[in-house]
Amino acid sequence: MDNHIAAVELEKAYRLLNHGPTVLVSAEHDGVDNVMAAAWSCALDFAPPKVTVVLDKATKTRELVEHSGCFVLQVPNAAQLALTQAVGSSSLSAAPDKLQQAGVHLFRMDDYRLPFVSGCSAWLACRLIPELHNQQTYDLFIGEVVAAWADTRVFRNGHWDFEHAGPQWRSLHYIAGGQYYAIGEALHARDGKPD
Amino acid sequence: MDNHIAAVELEKAYRLLNHGPTVLVSAEHDGVDNVMAAAWSCALDFAPPKVTVVLDKATKTRELVEHSGCFVLQVPNAAQLALTQAVGSSSLSAAPDKLQQAGVHLFRMDDYRLPFVSGCSAWLACRLIPELHNQQTYDLFIGEVVAAWADTRVFRNGHWDFEHAGPQWRSLHYIAGGQYYAIGEALHARDGKPD
16 A cells, blocks of 8 residues: 555545545446546535445446445546546446556555555545435435545645645546536635634 | 526536535525535436435424425635635524524525525525435435526636636635635646537
8 A cells, every 4th residue: 555545534534525526436346347437426424424426327337336335436636637537438338448548547455345546635435325216216326434545645634735735636626528627725714613 | 686697507507516515505484594504415417407415404404495395505605705604603593693693695586485695606496306215314305406597707608717707706615624625726638528
């Protein structure tokens, strides 16, 4: 494991997604790995931490999640703009070498049998909470976060530090048509309780 | 209606939320208006556009949504940092003058019997799609967007224009403890199909 990667306490895992970044969703089943981009992912609960993610019926990743019952959400950064756009624009069904073409390098974390994407800022290993009505009707998947990690160059001691990390570490926020915004300036509300 | 506010085509309404901003949720029932902040809100579908939002059982806004069957999601901006923090930090049940204290000014839009928060960048009027299991188990509410509007000084022709609007128009992305990030720099992926 890369020596910049550190575990994130589960009770602070929601902070990795709280600012609404576009994520990469990865999963593996029966020896097949895949990665897709998803703008529609969100925190759902603090403890145990839960997340939602929308996985279209046309995606191969959805099939892997349904079969394996687990997935990883990871937070890509500005250095991964082309990679994020690439995995969000092609399907493994049509392009068997999709991951190679997109420049995705996968690695394993600790004892988790899950594919993690190298170079991201944060990773959340999730166990699918089966909710078939949501999955069928809304393409909406719910996961419980069972472990989380972040790169200490941009998230440490439970806090993002975008303002001191280089611009390549900024999270990506997708709009449409290849257009993203990077996360920007830190703002502090006066009556907030810092922790 | 403010002459900077323009309707957003329903098929482009998802773009108002796609970059993951913290939103304000407002609702009215039986003459009682309320507004809360929610970092956990997300687009769910394109057409008809749908959204998710997590509403804790302790919030008064949730009660208003359950009774009225409708709500507004609005996208606040950096000029509304203190307002956003204030409506996210106190409850109408404990502070009956919450909205006044937070400096919230409400207005009505067209024929909608819903409270809209003045000064925001975008507004999505939503009809609750009752899903009692999600609401009870996960505090997760699903809405169909029935109409949407944006301030043309920051969103026009179906596109955010944060890069040319002033810094006060940047969307807010909450982390924790009063800490937010504003949305930042525009990035364009080379193989994206602009539209």
